[in-house]
Amino acid sequence: MKDKRLPLQSQLLVLPILLLILLIGIAPFTGAFRDSFYHDNYGEQSFAGLENYKIILGDAAFPYSLNITVLWAFLNVSLCIVFSFLLALRLMNTKSSFLHRMLLIPWGIPVYIAIPLWRAFLHGNGGDSVITKLTGLHINLMIDPIAGFLGALLVSLWLSIPITTFVFAGHMRKVSHSVIEAAHLDGAGNGEIARHIYIPEIKDSLLAMAVLNFIKAFKEFTLVFMLTSGGPPLLSGITDRHIVGATTTLGVFLYEVFLQNSDWGINAAYALIMAVLVLFIMSLWILIRKQKSLRIFLIFSALVLIPGGKPVLWIMAIGYMVLVLLNKKQLMRILVLLHLGVTVFLVVTEGYLAGFHPGILLPLLTLLIQKKQERNSSRQFHMPLKNWKIQGPALTTASGLIMGLFIVLTIIILYMLLWMSFSRISSCFIDSFVPPLSTTENFRIIFAEEGILRYFINTFVVAGITAGLLPFLVFPGAVYLNKAGSKTTLTFLAFIQIVGIAGGMHSLIPLYRIFRAFSLIDNYLPLILIYLYHSIPMALFVLTAYLKTIPTSFRDLAKLEGMGEHAYAFRILLPLSLPPLLTVVMIAFVSGWNGFQAPLLFLNSEEKYTISLKLFSYVGNLASGSPVWNLFAAASVANTLFIGTLFMRFRSPMTTSPLSESETD
The missing domain is CATH 1.20.1440 (de novo design (two linked rop proteins))
Structure with a gap:
């Protein structure tokens, strides 16, 4: 039984986490709320009342961008859920290890590498691309609004499907094999089993992933910014103050307002309104679940x-x-x-x-x-299988088509990366199986002339400090939650999860103002704090769940030996928790390494760039000129090899438990 009241000394273990949540998760919105009632032009403040909100409501650009965001998020969620379910069925029915590996590729490639590769694949050089070579179609993401929107949607699905598929497949595996075999004996095909067994089994996961993917798509910035830069302008999207493009989601719109508007009060009002919209969506999810x-x-x-x-x-x-x-x-x-x-x-x-x-x-x-x-x-308690009318062959065909398309696209994207990395010319138009002017000179250039190691070191500093500080925050917090009651634990975990999900460009912009007040712009400290903040929810959840699996007899034996609570935590629990601790540390490191939005906003000096900004500088977004595709590809290959090697090096310690009875030498 957990203690109903824990001593103050134990409660202080969670204080650092609360302070970080207060600084990164709550302070930006409280600051934006205050600033939204003032005009602030280059430090000259004057009370504005509701005038900033009147300006926003008087410009149709914000509701236009909101409508694009809603359509974008709705199509993302609908298609992602359907395609992921079909791929999960394929994993269950065929146990395809090749498909499993293909799904890991989009999940593992950083977005600042994957998105430019997709831009090269779809858009190429002004519409002449690999797509043109394969199908004869010319897709110009700069002038065709429909192509810009659908192209961005395709890339978003490619990036979102893997994790959703793995979640669905994981829950499907909980279904007993005897249930599936009994259904087959009753004459049920794959379609009937999918509808009446698998879907009821994963209905909670369906809802959770639908909401999480909707919120993620609703806050989307990096993908549409790098791929289409807001998309081709729409004639109906031209307003007095702004031009709304086919993919001008709220995140992109807010970033453009931040860059163009000198009145900080208006920026704060925009950020606050978007935060309210995100919290409203999350509140609907909570109401539905309850x-x-x-x-x-x-x-x-x-x-x-x-x-x-x-x-x-x-x-x-x-x-x-x-x-x-x-x-x-x-x-x-x-x-x-x-x-x-x-x-x-x-x-x-x-x-x-x-x-x-x-x-x-x-x-x-x-x-x-x-x-x-x-x-x-x-609802009837039992529906005979003979009454089910879902066509199994159609479902199998659909899942096979989605799997084949996903695998082909993934292979093409990887091949383009390798092709451009060995190409002597800066081109993304592939017209031969092997680059006509193949060379390894690109790799020499990025290391000897471009000094890519400097940006690797910069990123290593940010990601390394983030990963190094994480255990000092989450382990004491997990120890506290392990001793607290289940209600306190669930409430606290739910709170930090909600606050973490609510973040995005609308929280980074108010954070920019806070850190600017302390002269911390063009500094790594904001990045470290932001990455720590976003790493805490999952890390705390994993460690808390792990500590609850450690037998209570360990604590009883420690007490008999005269060991206090803190000594027990750091001399017994900490060594036992090293595998999950290393896991969350590694995930935090990779998240810090792959970060893009925060460096884009907070770093100005090129010598301080992280690798994500350096790679972005080679190709820019769609509106940028003269992309250097071969150097981008070579640096991307080097980056991918580094992360892959690091992951493989620490994979064994992350999956080996000191409590395992079958541990091998």
């Missing part, structure tokens, strides 16, 4: 139609409030369908950017929740 009443969702459905809405949508909001008062669930479907019809009409007559209001998504979600509740209340 199975709250439909009335709450109807109230939210009404409230979200007020800002940025039109009179016809305000009438719909009144209708939802009437439903709340009357509690007539049977009328909800009619009202939601009417709302959907109004939304379609506005989109057709005014265009997507001006006519769409994302508030329609919440009533549709409410309707789905209602249907689920009705189905649960009237």
Whole structure:
């Protein structure tokens, strides 16, 4: 049994974590809240009241960008869930080790390497690319809005599918083989088993990954910034102050406002509004998991139609409030369908950017929740397999096509990296199997002339200090949570997870102002603190879960020997926790090594660049000129080999447990 009240000395173990959360996770938003009520031009402040918010509401660019972000996130989540489920089925049915290795590649390649490679694959030189060579299609991401959006969506799916697939496959493996065999004996095919056995087994994972992927896509910055630089401008996206492109998500839009606007109060107001949107999405997830009443969702459905809405949508909001008062669930479907019809009409007559209001998504979600509740209340306990009508061959064919496409694209991306790294000319257009002017000179240039080792060392300093400091924060915190009650542990872990997910470009920009006040811009300290902050949730979760598996008899024996709590923690628990501790340290190191957004914002001097910024300087984003593809590819190969070697070197210590009874010499 855990102690109900822990001494103050034990509670202080978690204090460093709380201080870091306060500085990186909470202070930016509280600071942005205050600053949003002031004008601040180059340090000259004046009280603005609500004027900054009026400026934002008076410019259509923000709701236009919001509509693009919602469409982007919705398509990302929908396609990622479907494709990942199909690939997970393929892993379960064929146990393909080759597919498993292919899925690890997008997961392991840093985004600042993967995205330029995809840009070279899709866009090439002004639309002449590998795609052109293979299919004859010319895809110009700079002038074709549809190509820009769909191209970015394809890259996002390629990067997101692996982790989602592994999560689904992991939960599918929990299904007993006897259940699958019994289903086959009853005549069920792969389609029936997928729908009536696997989907119910992973429904919690489906919801969790859908929400997490939606939030990730909603905050997207790096991918669309590096691949399309906000996308080709849309004629309907031109406003008095801004030009919205096909992929100008809120993260990109906020970054552009930050670069162009001298009034910090407006920047703070934009950042705060985006933070509120992210927290709103997260609150919906919590309400769904707790199975709250439909009335709450109807109230939210009404409230979200007020800002940025039109009179016809305000009438719909009144209708939802009437439903709340009357509690007539049977009328909800009619009202939601009417709302959907109004939304379609506005989109057709005014265009997507001006006519769409994302508030329609919440009533549709409410309707789905209602249907689920009705189905649960009237669901039969058993459905004979002979009544299942899902076609197994169609499902197998679909999963096979997705697997084949994923593998082919992954192989092409890897081949392009190697091809360009050995090419004497700076070109991403591949017209032969082997570069016509093959050379290893690129590798000599990046080390001897470009001084790539300096940027490796810079990155090693940032990532190494981050990884080195992490155990001093999370191990004492895990010890505290191991002794605290389960309610305290779950509440604390949920809190830091929510605060961590809520971060993004909208939190980095207010952080920039805080660190600038302490003259810490163009300094590694902000990067280290940010990477530490983002490493804590998973590290604390892993260590806390591991400590709970250590038998309580160890503590009892330590007490009999006269050992105090702190001595027990550092002389017994710490050595036993080295494998998971090394695991989270290595993950923190790789996360710090692969970071891009924070260095982009906080580092100005080239001699201080991390490797991500140095590689970015070779090719820039889509709007940059004269990319040096061969040096970029050579440096990317060197970077990948370094990270791969480091991971392989420490793989054994991370997977060997001192508690293992079968440990080998």
